[in-house]
């Protein structure tokens with residue numbers, strides 16, 4: 001690279017990534033092939049439209065690429081093209097969720113999603129997000145004692161509020177999700193069921209988390225978390241008389257986006273193929289057993305693990321402990337000084353603020369990619385305990 005200032009920043013970032021212990025639950029390290037595709041000549045092409053229906057000439061290879069990526073998005077999740085329509089153009093998770101809402105919910109309609117503070121996402125109808133400005137959020141949370149989803153309570157709220165859509169999706173919920181119950185709740189109030197499986201998509205692909213496809217009307221995932229691909233998103237829509245897939249396609253383009261990023265789509269295709277093999281299955285299994293080892297070791301050190309543990313790649317720790325510990329912000333800053341990267345996070349029943357909350361969120365996907373095992377994560381728990389002890 002001839003641009004020295006940029007080259008230096010990239011080199012410094014590479015060094016940072018090499019030397020830290022990365023416990024950010026939404027990050028991962030992609031393969032050289034995923035990077036090659038992202039940095040390829042595909043970046044040069046405008047491809048507004050969909051395969052066979054483009055607004056620019058010269059799209060022969062782009063059509064082939066997009067169709068192959070769609071095929072892989074079905075194969076990796078064991079889906080039939082008779083049952084599922086797929087769109088691989090969304091730039092990332094928030095625009096993808098926005099596209100689903102635009103396709104299916106009338107302006108001013110209701111989105112029922114987990115509140116941000118309890119483990120939902122901005123794009124599940126939070127007031128500061130466009131999704132909370134154009135639609136009204138009906139929030140749900142977790143049970144205060146078990147810190148797990150209380151489906152009976154979710155069902156009561158749904159019956160009372162009659163949302164247009166239920167969003168089952170989470171950014172800080174460590175437990176397996178019962179998709180069937182969400183389907184029953186959606187049916188009880190005539191709502192669409194949209195699943196945002198961004199965090200757990202790699203686990204779903206590998207069979208380490210139940211698949212939502214049997215129950216959802218639409219499923220969205222980002223590609224860059226446990227799925228270990230580039231920053232991008234995919235939307236699947238069930239094929240039936242409601243023609244959801246066509247509405248989603250129109251919402252993505254021309255509704256919300258112009259030309260798709262074809263280099264990003266090439267890179268998604270590579271990641272999907274990588275996630276469809278025996279090695280990835282082993283990887284995903286290890287991600288979960290490493291998370292269990294980390295959660296168990298932190299519990300042994302008397303840290304309060306939200307919901308008592310994890311079934312996934314993700315762990316939430318209450319560092320504040322009603323004032324007897326330290327805030328999530330202090331905890332993440334102390335850890336970063338010692339080379340352990342986490343994010344501060346609200347916890348269920350949060351009493352502090354989003355910018356200085358009561359906990360931290362940890363994840364094992366990135367360090368498992370770098371070959372760490374359960375013993376390493378027990379050692380990481382020891383380090384965390386040592387650094388955070390008052």
Ligand code: DSN
Pocket residue numbers: 025026093121171
């Ligand atoms: N910000 C992402 C996360 O860290 O979970 C979700 O978009």
